[in-house]
Amino acid sequence: MTAISPNATLEPVRLTSLAHGGGCGCKLAPAVLQDILKGMPATAAFSNLMVGTDTSDDAAVWRLNDTQALVATTDFFMPVVDDPFDFGRIAATNALSDVYAMGGAPMLALAIVGMPIDKLPPAVIRAILEGGASVCAAAGIPVAGGHSIDSVEPIYGLVALGLVHPDRVLTNRTAKAGDVLILTKALGVGVLSAAFKQERLDDAGYAALIASTTQLNAVGRELGAIEGVHAVTDVTGFGLLGHTLELCRGSGLSADLGADPPLLAGVEALARAGIRTGASTRNWASYGADVRLPPDLADWRRDLLTDPQTSGGLLIAAAPDAADTILALVRERGFGAAATVGRMAAGPAEVRVA
Template sequence: MNTAENVKLTSLSSKGGCGCKIGPADLMQVIRNLPASEPNPNLLVGLDTSDDAGVYRINDETALVQTVDFFTPIVDDPYAFGQIAAANAISDIYAMGGKPLTVLNIVAFPISTLDKQILSDILRGAADKVREAGATLVGGHSIDDKEPKFGLAVTGIVHPDKVRTNAGAKSGDKLILTKPIGVGIMTTSIKKDQLTAEETERVTRVMAELNKTAAEIMEPYDVNACTDVTGFGLLGHALEMAKGSGMGIKIIQRDVPLLPRVRELAEKGFVPGGTKNNFAHVQGSISFPDDMDQIDRWILCDAVTSGGLLISVTEAQSEQLLQQLKQAGVEASMIGEVTQLHPGQIVVE
């Protein structure tokens, strides 16, 4: 039997433990075959705009925000994996302007072949992150599976008039990103033993960080749209914002923050399949500079786990919001703007 001390969690997936979502192109083919649901005036956010979570109005003061996310291990430390999975799932609530309320654990684990302490450590990591978010664990569900997987179903609350969607961006808004990208390339490099202990700790810390501080700081600002950057990558989620809002988006490549060595590792071939799938899906809607090479294009599409918030805020308030985020320790950067030009498209400069 493997023990908690010697198991390499990222090696336990039959496909190398990518942890990526189903690619956007494949997912769209599946979803468009679903029968149309009956209109419901209380469903404030559903499937229409590919948003981060569903929002259902209970009354004039309260709406529920609901989301679920789970994946295979992307780091080898079980406690850290639990933290990352929890932060990733809870992030959708923050992206919608909500407050996380309750969570349910979702567990798949080879209970007869792996040390039970590993699962205990995963659950402990998640529980600590749930507690940090101010939410309450109310239960969960587990199955015996040959590949470990873990995540959460999360319910939050928000005032119906204060829902932040990915579909409200307005011309002239500035775009702020609250975490660096490159996570997919870095975690793929972990599986190939390409990172130092310090580099692994750095990317783990980024993924495990809640978006709570950023969400609380942006709450009083004139934020017209928000999404969290996860599996579909920066350009994938920005494109959903552009299409949902009927606006164009400009991204300034030099201003997009990257984790250390991302470019170097990508050049060495450690680009996950999910990142390449993201690029293939969005490339028809993105205008890249002619001199931008394929590596930099992949990086902007890199499949992220537990990434930052992409905030579309009025130009008048953008600099103040950016500085307040930085003062609070958030790794925020101004990376672009919203425009009436090229609606539903992105221009990278």
């Protein structure tokens, strides 16, 4: 199935057939990443580095002066869909999300491009870049440069730079016991992408996949001004459980989650039919020891809680008395599926699912 895009006249190329994985499902498993980063040099000596690698945050933050801090991140992956324009849009939206998750406003991007030039015609590669540029234009920023290589598998993404006031930086380490957890996007991107690769996704499912993964998390730049917002991260490759666990570890708290978060249309039926990603299984193997599940929880529900989200929503930890204000804001900004999914609590760094 090929989506209708400005490049619909291109000769069809099944991009996903050229890659062993796709989207944020390409990410290294959490346990593997932790092992690789173990023993990396400490960054505490850099006094202007407000956020580094210590707490698995979404981007680095460097204080420039009393009123500005630089937010810097990079994100790239292999195709999650076959339409080149859509692939570019999804990858760019995902990369910019890290800036928004820190409370920042993007200011420019650089493209990261690796393509098998013996397999993809220039027009297809150009369409990928055009898709990414269209998202950056919607965010009000230029793609000001980049770097390209000839690679075995198609890879595209961005280096994204933004600005935030130093007093309004949002991190995953400042949640408080009693905070309500708000998720801005419904889950199920990994299941939909797996169904797509198996040619079991209908047009409605594909439309839901594209709509979710290309929706900019721009509301994040407004959250730092709300007093009750304590911590934010975005839900991507490690799934809702994994990124909630990062909040717990960063803040030294536990979290209680419900077993039925909002789902994209059609996802439950596909999950019940056994469709899941390999990344979902790897995620559970990496952090399942720090998650407490009810004994009667169905496997498909667990799969959805570990489902990798390409360009997923924001997970916001906020004071209970600010929750209604935040929900109203994010829904007004177009996140109609936004919902309360849990609560932070005092206790060990673990997630409990009810």
